[in-house]
Amino acid sequence: MTKSSDTKNESSCSSCPSQQKGRRSAAAAVQDQLIKSTLDNIRFKLFVMSGKGGVGKSSIAVNLAAALSLKGYRVGLLDVDIHGPSVPHLLGLTGTLESKRGSLVSPIQYSERLFVVSMESILKDPDQAVLWRGPMKTAAIRQFIADVDWGSLDFLVVDSPPGTGDEPMTVLKTIPEALSIVVTTPQEISLADVRKAINFLQYAHANILGIVENMSGLICPHCTGRIELFKTGGGKALAEKYGLEFLGAIPLDPAAVVAGDLGKPVVMLDEDTPAKQALLDLADSVIRTSENSLEATAGKLKKEDQ
Numbered sequence: 178m179t180k181s182s183d184t185k186n187e188s189s190c191s192s193c194p195s196q197q198k199g200r201r202s203a204a205a206a207v208q209d210q211l212i213k214s215t216l217d218n219i220r221f222k223l224f225v226m227s228g229k230g231g232v233g234k235s236s237i238a239v240n241l242a243a244a245l246s247l248k249g250y251r252v253g254l255l256d257v258d259i260h261g262p263s264v265p266h267l268l269g270l271t272g273t274l275e276s277k278r279g280s281l282v283s284p285i286q287y288s289e290r291l292f293v294v295s296m297e298s299i300l301k302d303p304d305q306a307v308l309w310r311g312p313m314k315t316a317a318i319r320q321f322i323a324d325v326d327w328g329s330l331d332f333l334v335v336d337s338p339p340g341t342g343d344e345p346m347t348v349l350k351t352i353p354e355a356l357s358i359v360v361t362t363p364q365e366i367s368l369a370d371v372r373k374a375i376n377f378l379q380y381a382h383a384n385i386l387g388i389v390e391n392m393s394g395l396i397c398p399h400c401t402g403r404i405e406l407f408k409t410g411g412g413k414a415l416a417e418k419y420g421l422e423f424l425g426a427i428p429l430d431p432a433a434v435v436a437g438d439l440g441k442p443v444v445m446l447d448e449d450t451p452a453k454q455a456l457l458d459l460a461d462s463v464i465r466t467s468e469n470s471l472e473a474t475a476g477k478l479k480k481e482d483q
């Protein structure tokens with residue numbers, strides 16, 4: 178065989194589907210290893226999700242991460258919403274992170290113990306991502322988790338788009354030990370959606386940490402009295418029905434809207450407000466239930482060893 182026909186054969190072999198498949202699975206194995214070493218350095222992974230949009234999921238994720246960092250923990254906040262990332266807006270972050278080929282991306286340090294990465298801060302052209310479909314989104318999220326150098330963290334809080342689509346499923350498959358926090362509001366429609374979200378988590382064999390009821394009652398901007406706009410307590414009833422932990426109720430507080438516009442989490446404002454207190458309490462219940470879930474897992478492992 179002549180040299181030129183050898184080269185021709187090699188190049189036709191390299192484009193052969195079986196060779197391509199081999200290369201893809203080798204690359205996926207390398208990525209799996211990177212994901213594992215990233216996750217091994219993080220004690221608790223919290224996945225904040227909701228059945229429908231606009232219930233305040235991102236606000237809860239941002240404030241929970243900030244509250245945990247204020248309580249002395251080292252916290253990462255990862256926003257995997259490709260189409261409508263809210264985290265940069267809620268934290269007043271602008272600009273893109275430099276991602277060099279073959280090297281890890283360092284998160285943005287928002288405060289002493291809070292580190293942030295958003296899809297928006299990685300994408301050079303966020304408008305292009307609107308065209309992405311399932312497999313591209315899955316690949317981007319996996320790469321996103323693999324390529325960030327968080328160092329060692331006590332908590333990683335992941336904010337995903339609402340609903341039960343590709344993004345939440347990819348997060349749950351990539352981080353199977355994640356503890357899911359379901360955010361809902363008191364309105365019936367949202368509670369119907371949250372039932373779907375719980376069914377989805379159960380189908381995905383996810384660990385559910387508990388339920389948060391956001392926009393639970395309105396704090397009057399004039400007298401700071403509490404007004405029950407909708408029937409409250411639905412989140413708690415739902416948690417009881419499913420045998421889940423009720424993590425807390427956060428009121429609809431004008432301070433939260435102001436904080437959003439200021440690009441600062443409510444819990445980091447100087448002023449004490451009902452939402453700030455409720456969010457700090459939420460962080461306490463998350464710490465307690467996360468520790469309990471770890472003990473329960475350790476207990477289970479011990480039993481299996483015996």
Ligand SMILES: Nc1ncnc2c1ncn2[C@@H]1O[C@H](COP(=O)(O)OP(=O)(O)OP(=O)(O)O)[C@@H](O)[C@H]1O
Pocket residue numbers: 227229230231232233234235236237261263338339391392427428429430431433434437452
């Ligand atoms: N407890 C609250 N009190 C007052 N305003 C709130 C509260 N929670 C959230 N908001 C406001 O509601 C709006 C929607 O919140 P957010 O973006 O967190 O919702 P989301 O569920 O993440 O939405 P999306 O589904 O679009 O990602 C924001 O303007 C936010 O400031």
